[in-house]
Amino acid sequence: MLSRIADSLFWIARYMERAEDMARILEVNYHMLLDPSTQTVRLRWGPLVAISGEQERFSAHYEQPDARNVFEFLAFHQDNPDSIVRCVQMVRENARTIRDRISREMWEDVNSLYHAVMAFKPEEEMAVGPHRFCNAIKFGSHRFHGVADDTLPHDEGWHFLQAGRALERASMTARIVDVEYHQLLERALEAADNHQWMAVLKSVAAYEIYRREYHSRIEPEKVAELLILHPQHPRSIRFNIAALQQALRAISGTRSGSYANEAERLTGKLHETLMYDRIQDIFSRGLHPFLTEMQNTCRSIGEQIARTYFYYAVVA
């Protein structure tokens, strides 16, 4: 497989995941505002911008974050490289450069998602709220992976898709937990916080799982445990690091117990931590440093994957 194609597949999956995650975060937080019990609470839109990591760009365009401008910025803004619309554009651009290597169904699916997204009019959507738009993105992303799973051979290319999605999702979940925790622990526990934790859980499709697993009211420590360490929840960090490890091994043909490159070594080491650390261990060392470290490691893994598979030293 050509390095350039592997590179594109990896990034298609990352951008698609980024679009989906932003859509989930946006939708859930937005709808929390509509819940009558939280009406007295001043909504804190700042964290959403923080999760996107684009505070500077945001301040260049708006003054105070509010429901409307955060929606516009995260969903539609062309100047925000991680806005949902930009992510979908990048998915399609990448798909277009390798359309000979993806299945015809995949290309049609990506293309129709792109045209559907471009047909949304920001003004109209901001008037009706993000549900319709975000739902289209969420299901667009699910459909993308469904179509890929069912029409692409599960070869190296497919594993690069899996790797891209897992890495993006792991670092996104780390960022969500980090930002929300920071924000919520700063304040005394109020009734509203329970709602905000619910929103966090819903944004990563973990609310129902939480209820089933813990049967308790929402406790921040348990939320963190679920989102960081749960072995089966498909959006937990551990689950995704395991998926990443599996994909990387499938690509290099490495058996478990060893590693073929730096990306695999870092992933394996991280996975061990997530398997054997308990949530109390993490809290006692400090959640924020742990999650910061986690995000840095994810970044390094991305760089090492690129160095191993995508870039070539120029032969003189």
Place this chain on the structure above:
Amino acid sequence: MAAQSRPDSLFRGYDLGDYFDEMFAASGEPRPHYRKLFLELAGMATAQFDERRQLADFSFLLHGITFTVYSDGRGTERLFPFDLVPRILPRSEWNHIERGLTQRVLALNSFLQDIYGPQRILKDRRMPRSLVYSCRHFRREMIGVSVPNGIYTHVAGIDLVRDSATGEFLVLEDNVRTPSGVSYVVENRAVMTRTFPRAFQLHEVLPVEHYPMELCQVLRSIAPRGGDNPVIVLLTPGIFNSAYFEHTFLAQQMGVELVEGRDLIVDGDVVYMKTIHGLTRVDVIYRRIDDEYLDSLTFRSDSLLGVPGLMGAYRAGNVALANAVGNGVADDKAIYAYVPEFIRYYLGEEPVLRNVETWLCSKPDHLAYVLEHLDQLVVKEVGESGGYGMLMGPMSSRATIEQFRDRLVADPRNYIAQPVIRLSRCPSYDPAAGGMAGRHIDLRPYCLFNGEKVVLVPGGLTRVALKPGSLVVNSSQGGGSKDTWVLRGEA
């Protein structure tokens, strides 16, 4: 013709004009090979037809079958307009075309072998040496290079027009560098069978879907190392090229890797592609990059599209290129005038398909004639294609004509002139009028040459000038295309 007068007919008020109409004879009766389709269309209400048309357009959009135009400075993706009324050719007419093109491709290939080899045709004084050596696309670097199996013109797209004056097919120009458009032949058919399934039950239309397989066969046959599994790649300039869709289409259909220059590397006169598991040797490159950009060490040093060192590997015989480098000398529009002579000289045959009468501005007497009749002629730059660098005398303003006159006088070798051919017309849907109108068309069949025989996929790309009255069919100038049907029999 009753259907033309019915008030809701697609053909109401259809005007044959003073042209050869592909569907209707001069009497107004449909020609035998169009009779069934005419009845089918005549029985259809405008709204019904319009619905099919939107279905077809949506299908093209969904599949991302687009090309890019740069005239607006931004590079916009556009649908290549598709007209639902097919162009139909009876078998006998196609057989005639096939004979003519086979002969022409063989002659062009022989000319290239000769001109980069012994140059017999120049020594025998059958054409002026200066014409060859002054051609911008003549590549001295290719003299004495032996190309695999002696094939230069692996793929040729030869443009034909039907002259309304005689009803005869004429060759308008040869394209033996990197002709494009064949993907539309296959895609138009796919969309057509989905949109008008019934019409295909009524006719026996010869299939076209096997083109990529035929092309792949040719590419396999030129692999320098032989073997069962040569590594073939399609080299594209990238996503910003207007034919990018076609590159992806052909690569996918042939099951070969689509590469850009940056995916390849030359080491020790061998070409490799960069894969996730290291370097893989490449045997055959179907390149869709012009000669000038192929190799920055040999040609344009500012090119980032090609592969430095590629020409070295090619000359060393370690990699095969299709089409060969230097083919532009054969499709130069001044050299074109000599192709009938090539057919006589190399094959000892009379041309089956005639050329359009051509004045070479490099000849003083021709130039004098052209300058005197600029307002009646089409003037073309010899090295251009795609409808660029052209003067349509009868449709141009005084000022434009005078500008062209200066350019002609300054560089006569760079221009040829031809009479304005009154291209035949074919009924095409005019959305503004909500009915059929005659629009001018041409035909570009695609010819594959494997060193022994020339293989044609029945039909080719019919391009249509959708603007009323326009004679320019190029997509960059508002042209569209039609599905082209070659019938198994006569009707």
